[in-house]
Amino acid sequence: MKKLVKNNVYWVGKTDWELQKFHGEELSTHKGSTYNAYVVREEKTVLIDTVWAPFADEYVRNIEAEIGFENIDAVICNHGEVDHSGALPALMKHIPDCPVYCTANAVKSLRGQYHEDWNFQPVKTGDSLDIGNGKQLIFVEMTMLHWPDSMATYLTGDNILFSNDAFGQHLATERLFNDEVSACDLDEEAMKYYANILTPFSTQLQRKLAEIQALNVPIDIIATSHGVLWRDRPEQIVEKYALWAADYQENQITVVYDSMWNGTRKLAESIAKGIAAADPDVAVKLFNIAKFDMNDVTTEVFKSKMLVLGSPTMANSALQSIAGLMHYLKGLKFKNKKAAAFGCYGWSGEAVKVMNGMLADAGFDVVDEGYRHQWNPDGEAIEKAVEFGQMLALK
Ligand code: FEO
Numbered sequence: 001m002k003k004l005v006k007n008n009v010y011w012v013g014k015t016d017w018e019l020q021k022f023h024g025e026e027l028s029t030h031k032g033s034t035y036n037a038y039v040v041r042e043e044k045t046v047l048i049d050t051v052w053a054p055f056a057d058e059y060v061r062n063i064e065a066e067i068g069f070e071n072i073d074a075v076i077c078n079h080g081e082v083d084h085s086g087a088l089p090a091l092m093k094h095i096p097d098c099p100v101y102c103t104a105n106a107v108k109s110l111r112g113q114y115h116e117d118w119n120f121q122p123v124k125t126g127d128s129l130d131i132g133n134g135k136q137l138i139f140v141e142m143t144m145l146h147w148p149d150s151m152a153t154y155l156t157g158d159n160i161l162f163s164n165d166a167f168g169q170h171l172a173t174e175r176l177f178n179d180e181v182s183a184c185d186l187d188e189e190a191m192k193y194y195a196n197i198l199t200p201f202s203t204q205l206q207r208k209l210a211e212i213q214a215l216n217v218p219i220d221i222i223a224t225s226h227g228v229l230w231r232d233r234p235e236q237i238v239e240k241y242a243l244w245a246a247d248y249q250e251n252q253i254t255v256v257y258d259s260m261w262n263g264t265r266k267l268a269e270s271i272a273k274g275i276a277a278a279d280p281d282v283a284v285k286l287f288n289i290a291k292f293d294m295n296d297v298t299t300e301v302f303k304s305k306m307l308v309l310g311s312p313t314m315a316n317s318a319l320q321s322i323a324g325l326m327h328y329l330k331g332l333k334f335k336n337k338k339a340a341a342f343g344c345y346g347w348s349g350e351a352v353k354v355m356n357g358m359l360a361d362a363g364f365d366v367v368d369e370g371y372r373h374q375w376n377p378d379g380e381a382i383e384k385a386v387e388f389g390q391m392l393a394l395k
Pocket of ligand 1: 079081082083084146147165225226
């Protein structure tokens with residue numbers, strides 16, 4: 001099961017082909033994922049990260065068969081979240097005195113989750129571990145990327161950055177490297193991962209990227225903890241992260257709506273027509289949030305310069321699908337995005353005003369008071385919706 005990464009470095013992780021949801025039910029993973037763990041075999045043998053708990057027995061059996069517990073000199077835990085630390089309890093039963101190198105915050109998160117007092121060796125940025133044959137492992141704290149306990153580990157000589165969650169993708173594959181998989185799948189999954197997991201930490205990420213670049217060390221491989229490793233031009237994903245962290249947007253407007261009796265759907269489609277008519281260059285995308293995957297729609301919003309949000313009025317408010325999306329987007333702290341709202345109503349018609357409040361609360365720049373129509377939209381209402389779309393495209 002182990003796969004060669006480079007020289008004496010091997011992948012000893014787990015490919016989870018069946019994974020469809022991650023973080024409980026919060027994040028869709030249509031293409032599965034991997035839990036990447038590694039072993040470095042120089043004069044010292046060092047394990048870097050483990051796998052998610054359901055695969056702990058399989059991981060431990062493989063480590064015993066392919067390495068032997070007696071040969072393990074150290075364990076590095078780059079991050080305490082259970083998808084990477086979940087096999088530690090099973091592993092540490094066999095090597096109870098083995099030193100575990102991690103950040104001080106990871107000591108807290110590991111103790112808090114597993115209630116074990118292993119031989120923790122807390123490390124800070126710049127601390128290193130000599131593994132013989134002239135090679136060292138150097139630790140770099142990655143605080144809030146994406147947990148307080150996160151860290152990366154750099155292997156000198158082989159020039160491998162074990163980046164843990166940063167630069168990952170939820171992509172199950174038998175292949176190990178970025179030049180061995182579909183570029184289309186990889187781009188899509190890397191962006192979805194950034195948009196849905198890392199955007200709240202874009203400011204910290206910009207500082208950390210600058211810090212890593214200032215180290216001026218050669219990086220031949222970025223060995224992530226999910227998906228493929230970046231071997232072909234590893235700087236390409238660092239460049240993309242720099243772009244995504246800088247309040248990213250493309251020339252795209254996304255219309256997201258829900259509808260009860262099709263009135264708001266008709267408005268949504270008419271607004272999309274108006275946007276396309278007013279600006280031939282803009283990409284217009286339209287999603288019924290009740291029917292499409294929220295994380296995929298969120299990635300489309302991440303790419304957009306404007307979100308146009310639609311809901312009919314029910315119980316003096318917007319529909320729960322819209323409220324759920326806006327609650328999620330508020331947490332992601334997208335910046336530099338315009339927005340407007342629209343919707344049909346029967347009598348009281350509060351949804352547009354409610355959505356304006358949700359959009360502003362989530363950090364969107366609401367550029368218009370919105371468009372609402374009473375009862376089923378007819379020819380004139382449809383024409384007004386098209387004009388509303390045209391007006392938004394020109395904002
Ligand atoms: Fe933050 Fe892949 O765990």
